[in-house]
Amino acid sequence: MGEGELPGLLVDEIGGKHGILHGHVAFLKKHFYLITMKEFLEDRKRMSKKVQAIYLWWHKPVIDQELLQSLPNLKVIANSGVGMDHLDLKLVASFGVKMANAPRAVSSSTADTGMALLLASARRLVEGYHIAVSSGMEYSEADILGVEVTGATLGIIGMGSIGYKIALRAKAFEMNILYHNRTRRKEQEERAVGATYCEKIDGLLQRADFVMVVVSLTPQTHKLIGKREMELMKPTATLINISRGAVVDQEALVTALQTGVIRAAALDVTYPEPLPRDHTLLKLKNVIITPHLGIKTDKATYMITEEAVENILAALNGLPIPSEVLPS
Numbered sequence: 576m577g578e579g580e581l582p583g584l585l586v587d588e589i590g591g592k593h594g595i596l597h598g599h600v601a602f603l604k605k606h607f608y609l610i611t612m613k614e615f616l617e618d619r620k621r622m623s624k625k626v627q628a629i630y631l632w633w634h635k636p637v638i639d640q641e642l643l644q645s646l647p648n649l650k651v652i653a654n655s656g657v658g659m660d661h662l663d664l665k666l667v668a669s670f671g672v673k674m675a676n677a678p679r680a681v682s683s684s685t686a687d688t689g690m691a692l693l694l695a696s697a698r699r700l701v702e703g704y705h706i707a708v709s710s711g712m713e714y715s716e717a718d719i720l721g722v723e724v725t726g727a728t729l730g731i732i733g734m735g736s737i738g739y740k741i742a743l744r745a746k747a748f749e750m751n752i753l754y755h756n757r758t759r760r761k762e763q764e765e766r767a768v769g770a771t772y773c774e775k776i777d778g779l780l781q782r783a784d785f786v787m788v789v790v791s792l793t794p795q796t797h798k799l800i801g802k803r804e805m806e807l808m809k810p811t812a813t814l815i816n817i818s819r820g821a822v823v824d825q826e827a828l829v830t831a832l833q834t835g836v837i838r839a840a841a842l843d844v845t846y847p848e849p850l851p852r853d854h855t856l857l858k859l860k861n862v863i864i865t866p867h868l869g870i871k872t873d874k875a876t877y878m879i880t881e882e883a884v885e886n887i888l889a890a891l892n893g894l895p896i897p898s899e900v901l902p903s
């Protein structure tokens with residue numbers, strides 16, 4: 576089936592830095608007539624009527640008023656991840672367009688990224704790699720002493736599906752687990768991972784050896800971890816951020832890392848992404864930075880596309896959308 580019979584799905588591009596993956600194209604084409612942004616712009620008049628859905632891959636294409644106005648048949652926008660902070664939900668909803676994200680597909684891979692950062696920072700893997708490749712294994716032992724993970728306390732801020740999977744992993748590493756969440760988990764869920772609820776973030780910050788930030792970015796969580804919060808943390812503690820850069824006050828973080836307020840940070844997210852080459856965070860020895868690896872495994876990215884297709888088809892058929900996101 577081709578252009579005439581299948582609903583039009585607008586994507587930014589195929590391949591390239593931010594385009595949908597080549598390996599997903601055949602699957603998408605089973606259900607949709609794929610239209611790239613380039614094709615759309617080249618033949619805007621004809622294409623704008625065809626587009627019934629948009630698949631956002633890494634926040635692209637940018638959804639603004641002008642684009643929404645030009646798509647009279649648009650019914651749904653599916654996002655290739657869980658965070659929706661790049662989308663003006665109210666604006667999209669005002670056009671009668673539904674929205675969906677992909678929470679099921681991303682939780683395991685993102686939890687793995689969090690644990691990988693925790694372990695890498697605790698055991699100084701990146702510094703160790705540089706020692707191994709640069710000085711022929713000559714180093715003083717003091718240069719590579721890490722901190723023990725077993726028996727340490729992990730404080731998880733945000734206990735949704737990703738936070739919970741981090742707790743499962745941390746339990747296997749024999750960590751003590753504290754968590755803070757807007758709503759408390761059920762008692763049997765807490766017991767299953769051995770997690771203790773902290774009603775206030777402050778108590779968690781004061782007690783944790785590792786603090787992992789897993790909340791969505793909203794006006795309420797913007798710079799949730801600032802100077803005050805870092806000063807509450809132990810000087811031996813490590814901050815790990817796998818949510819969004821802006822949940823942590825980056826300027827305060829630089830100072831905290833430079834002055835020994837906290838031991839280290841491991842960041843999969845920053846603002847902006849990527850950081851400018853001369854940014855201080857890139858020069859500090861006690862920081863690990865990865866380029867928003869979060870969900871990026873072959874399996875998770877494919878599952879995201881499957882989840883997106885499921886959501887889009889439900890919306891186009893007037894059925895309940897499994898991972899619908901409503902404007903708050």
Ligand SMILES: O=CC(=O)O
Nearest residue numbers: 656657658681869
């Ligand atoms: O950043 C990743 C996501 O939003 O799922």
